[in-house]
Amino acid sequence: MQNQNDDIRAALLRKSRSSKLERRGKFISWLCIAxxxxxxxxxFGFVAYRGLSTFFGTKVTLWNFLSKTAWAPGTTDASGVPKVGALPMIxxxxxxxxxxxxxxxxFAIGAAIFMTEISPRWGGKILQPVIDLLVGIPSVxxxxxxxxxxxxxxRHVFGGTGFGILAGTFVLFVMILPTVTSMTVSALRAVPRNYRQASLALGATRWQTIYKVVLRAATPGILTGIVFGMARAFGEALAVxxxxxxxxxxxxxxxxxxxxxxxxxxxxIGNTVMGSLENNALWSLALLLLLMSLAFNLITRWIGKRGAMK
Structure with missing residues (x-):
């Protein structure tokens, strides 16, 4: 009898196959996260190490890097300070x-309103494939x-060479439009339907409901989409x-x-020698880009928390 009870206790305490699989799955998940x-x-550490090397062992200061306008890392000015002013690029x-x-x-808000509030069926059939197509086009x-x-x-309208910030603006406008539009559509669709019904029941027109109820309720999501679009525009390289x-x-x-x-x-970056001042100056620009990406992410999280508190 005692042996039988011991066998039952051992069987109950023995880990099942599903329990072992669960522990194995948790281990793999934590390993991937780590x-x-x-x-x-x-x-972050590598970029920070290479980027901060510009300011150690040289006469370059952070203020000079951020405020000077001359960019020629291989040369120096009259006082012997390397010309690594990043202000024009910033x-x-x-x-x-x-x-x-x-x-x-x-344009993104207008397209999103058409797709969700005015003509959801036709808006989804016409604009959604266009947005998906714009997202899939390579930047080159x-x-x-x-x-x-x-x-x-x-060049024809304004003169000059045609190259400049205006040309980059038009290219980036088309590139970030799908991102902002898609996130705005998601924000508008997340607004509860009873908000619209309550507004219409109180005598508001459709446009009053869209402007004063739907858009205001979706403001955090819309701002998040705008910030995401700005993050993509700030980091775009080839097209610009x-x-x-x-x-x-x-x-x-x-x-x-x-x-x-x-x-x-x-x-x-392909025309410099690793460890040289010219190369370190480029890594400093990369560090600045990385910090700006982090700033955009923090702004997005802050907007999300503010929206959840309302």
């Missing part, structure tokens, strides 16, 4: 990002179109490089050749 975390921190990056976001936002195709159509058009002119000069206007952080990186 690898992702290590890779992310390794990338201005160019923020210029094309902000202008493209300002241009894309009204956008760059070729901008080089063949946008740049000559700007093809139409902005790649001149490391402080832009005087929207139609003068300029450059962005990404365009200088892509054009110069």
């Amino acid at each position: 690898i992702i975390v290590v890779v992310v921190f390794a990338i 201005v160019g990056s923020f210029g094309v990002t902000l202008l493209s976001a300002l241009l894309a936002t009204p 195709v956008y760059g070729f179109i901008g080089l063949s159509v946008v740049v000559p058009l700007i 490089q093809m139409v902005i002119g790649n001149a490391a000069l402080l832009p005087q206007n929207l139609i003068s050749p300029a450059s962005t952080l990404t365009s200088v990186l892509t054009s110069g």
